[in-house]
Amino acid sequence: MKHSGIQRFTFVERVVHWVVGLSFLFLLLTGLAFSHPRLYWLTTFAGGGPTARWLHPWVGVAFSISFVAMFLIWLRDMRVDADDRAWLRAIRHYAVHDKAKVPPAGKYNAGQKMFFWTMTLLGVAYLVSGLPIWMPAGILGIGPFYGGVVNVMRLVHYLATIGGGLFLIVHVYLGTVAYPGTIGAMLHGRVTRAWAKMHHARWEG
Amino acid sequence: MSAQLPANGLRIRRASASATPAPGIREGPEYAKLVDISRCIGCKGCEVACKEWNELGIEPTANFGSYQSHQDLGPNTWLLMRFTESEVDGQLNWLIKKDACLHCEEPGCLLACPAPGAIVQYENGIVDFNQANCIGCQLCVSGCPFDIPRFSTETRKVYKCNMCIDRVEAGLEPACAKTCPTNAIAWGTKEDMVRLAEQKVEGLRARGLANAMLYDPPGVGGTHMMYVVPHGDQLEQYDLPADPTAGAGALALLGTVRKLGASALGLGILAAGLHYLGFGPQAPEEDGK
Ligand code: HEM
Ligand code: SF4
Numbered sequence: 001m002k003h004s005g006i007q008r009f010t011f012v013e014r015v016v017h018w019v020v021g022l023s024f025l026f027l028l029l030t031g032l033a034f035s036h037p038r039l040y041w042l043t044t045f046a047g048g049g050p051t052a053r054w055l056h057p058w059v060g061v062a063f064s065i066s067f068v069a070m071f072l073i074w075l076r077d078m079r080v081d082a083d084d085r086a087w088l089r090a091i092r093h094y095a096v097h098d099k100a101k102v103p104p105a106g107k108y109n110a111g112q113k114m115f116f117w118t119m120t121l122l123g124v125a126y127l128v129s130g131l132p133i134w135m136p137a138g139i140l141g142i143g144p145f146y147g148g149v150v151n152v153m154r155l156v157h158y159l160a161t162i163g164g165g166l167f168l169i170v171h172v173y174l175g176t177v178a179y180p181g182t183i184g185a186m187l188h189g190r191v192t193r194a195w196a197k198m199h200h201a202r203w204e205g
Numbered sequence: 206m207s208a209q210l211p212a213n214g215l216r217i218r219r220a221s222a223s224a225t226p227a228p229g230i231r232e233g234p235e236y237a238k239l240v241d242i243s244r245c246i247g248c249k250g251c252e253v254a255c256k257e258w259n260e261l262g263i264e265p266t267a268n269f270g271s272y273q274s275h276q277d278l279g280p281n282t283w284l285l286m287r288f289t290e291s292e293v294d295g296q297l298n299w300l301i302k303k304d305a306c307l308h309c310e311e312p313g314c315l316l317a318c319p320a321p322g323a324i325v326q327y328e329n330g331i332v333d334f335n336q337a338n339c340i341g342c343q344l345c346v347s348g349c350p351f352d353i354p355r356f357s358t359e360t361r362k363v364y365k366c367n368m369c370i371d372r373v374e375a376g377l378e379p380a381c382a383k384t385c386p387t388n389a390i391a392w393g394t395k396e397d398m399v400r401l402a403e404q405k406v407e408g409l410r411a412r413g414l415a416n417a418m419l420y421d422p423p424g425v426g427g428t429h430m431m432y433v434v435p436h437g438d439q440l441e442q443y444d445l446p447a448d449p450t451a452g453a454g455a456l457a458l459l460g461t462v463r464k465l466g467a468s469a470l471g472l473g474i475l476a477a478g479l480h481y482l483g484f485g486p487q488a489p490e491e492d493g494k
Contacts, residue, residue: 034319034342036467037224049320050361053340097484136343150347151317151455158459162466166473173477180488194489 005192006204008185016070017186023063024168027126030056031161057134060126067123074116077107083202084110104201115167122167125160129153219326221318227325235330236373237395238308238382239402241433242443243409243417244389245301247286249274251381251390255284255305258369258380278304280357283366284381291442298436302443303381303390306353306366308332309451310426314365316452317348330395330429331370336362348456350425350449368429398431405433424450 009017030052033042046052086103087094087110093101094111108116132145132153145153175182181195196204218229252274255261261281266274272288289300312332315324323338324345334345334354341361345354354363369379377383378392391401402419409417418437421427434440440447452460 032467032470035463037222037321039467040222040321049338049340053342054361097487099487133342133344136347146343146347146352148347148455150344151459154344155455155459155462158462158466162462162469165470169470169473169477173480177481178486180486192489198487198489 005190006196007189008191008196009189011189013070013073014186014189016066016073019066020063020070023059023066024164026059027056027063028161028165028168030059031157032165035158035161057130060130060134064123064127067119071120071123078113078116080110080113080117084113087111088114099198105199105203107200107203109200115171118167119164122160122164125156126164129156129160133157216327216329217325218328219312219315220322221315221324222321229328231328233328235328235395236368236393236429237330237398238368238379238430239391239393239398239433240303240430241389241391241402241405242301242303243405243414243433243435244387245286245303246387246389247272247288247299247301248386249286250384250386251303252282252284252286254380254384255366256282258372259283259367278353278355278365280355280360280362280364282355283364287444289442289444291439293436293439298439300436300439300442302432302445304353304444305430306332306368307351307425307431308366308368308429309350310428311451313348313350313425313449313451313456314345314354315348317344317456319344327370329373331368331373332429333367333370334363334365336360336364339363348452350446350451395427395429402431402433409433409435420445422446422449424448424453426451 026046029042030046032039033046033052034040034056040049043049043052046055083103083106087105090102091111093099094109130153131139132143132149135143136145136150138144175186179199181192182199185191214228215231216229216233217227220227256263261283264275264279264282266276269276273286275282275285278285284303284305287302287304289302291298291300308331310330312324312326315326315332318324319342320338320340322335323340324332324334326332339362341356341363343354343356343363345363346352346356354365356363369377369381372379379390382390382392391398393401399419399421402421406417406419414435416437416439417433417435420432420434420437420440432445434443434445436442
């Protein structure tokens with residue numbers, strides 16, 4: 001279909017993003033299953049309780065590695081500048097599609113940058129809290145973590161999950177149904193010139 | 206509640222990670238085991254009886270300078286007699302503790318467990334692990350205030366004393382109580398055992414052990430294995446927490462946050478839907494339809 005237009009993401013960027021996204025979704029759903037008896041049935045899609053429990057931390061490792069890759073690839077574009085601060089002040093206009101009152105954005109708008117930085121912090125939180133829960137007997141001479149440490153880390157892990165889950169809902173909503181034409185950027189990598197002008201006027205012109 | 210409960214599910218009072226009430230409907234007495242430490246001669250006959258009845262197999266061990274058989278409990282060592290030497294008023298004191306699950310009335314293990322029906326409590330108070338439902342996360346170990354459950358790296362499940370539930374169901378006492386040559390382990394209803402303990406404590410005090418006490422900690426709702434401790438002022442030497450609690454602190458907070466967590470995500474999805482209905486999609490103009 002849209003094989004014309006502007007290249008927004010390279011093949012590597014798209015692959016890395018899908019590994020991050022799908023692993024995150026897997027972790028979110030199995031994590032919710034472990035936290036809520038009424039959602040335990042979600043483990044069925046991961047091969048049942050024991051398999052889901054075995055997979056969750058390993059998928060967490062895949063998530064962490066791919067997240068680091070994504071972080072390094074996008075870091076340069078994610079620096080927050082004065083234009084972003086102006087954009088953030090207008091965020092309530094953005095939320096109701098009042099385009100005229102929102103300053104034009106670069107390759108990423110300030111909301112996307114905030115999402116990037118929040119997920120970076122949460123990514124660290126998942127890993128730091130997940131490891132002691134995963135290996136309570138200790139690792140590399142650190143530990144054991146049985147008792148208080150594990151219980152506090154469970155709380156941190158859960159809070160980070162709800163935070164990440166809420167951001168994910170906004171991210172997926174905006175990237176799919178709210179802004180038609182956006183998902184293509186992550187599928188075949190291209191967007192139309194009109195799309196770029198509308199959402200990221202300071203990018204590509 | 207998961208479908209895979211033990212056959213005697215009708216006696217289940219409480220099950221881990223359960224969104225619906227447990228099926229327990231039968232009424233019966235609550236049982237308790239009373240371990241009178243002052244009568245224990247350290248013969249470890251109970252350890253052997255436990256292994257034998259539960260068919261737990263031999264766990265090789267080595268002499269490590271103690272009378273104790275093994276360093277620690279294990280997935281197939283559900284009972285360990287621990288020996289501690291301590292000094293009291295310049296006198297050597299040889300403390301013996303029968304280390305095994307205390308079968309808490311409020312079991313921290315059960316409250317910490319994320320797998321439906323992997324930990325159950327029967328109406329007689331016995332706390333049992335149902336390995337068929339266990340997902341091997343070991344969160345029960347961190348939930349237990351007494352550091353009892355042990356993980357098997359081979360089966361990836363946790364194990365602990367089940368108070369010989371198969372014997373108790375048949376009207377017998379647990380194997381350790383049956384075998385004890387000095388009657389240091391008594392078995393009966395919780396009521397009777399508390400009464401017996403009070404008599405024993407009184408007797409010990411009359412003999413000059415002023416700090417003798419019954420260990421039945423209220424922070425976990427009391428236990429179904431209680432100790433008569435001759436030196437109640439030395440609980441930490443026995444590795445018995447003075448005031449254990451179950452499901453408190455971070456776990457209690459986790460329980461509260463969870464009540465809001467999933468609803469927050471549900472509301473998030475709802476909000477996105479409403480936003481779409483209210484403001485619609487924003488397509489670039491010349492994109493064509
Ligand atoms: C980054 C590396 C990660 C590691 C090593 C990790 C590890 C673990 C482990 C070992 C558990 C224990 C599971 C259980 O037995 O209940 C767990 C639970 C959980 N995980 Fe993760 N995880 C990671 C990332 C994530 C992510 C990205 C999410 C969500 C998006 C997540 C959500 C959850 C939730 C909600 C629980 C249940 C918490 C509880 O009740 O204790 N995890 N994680
Ligand atoms: S002693 Fe530990 S394993 Fe036994 S019932 Fe209490 S919390 Fe559970």
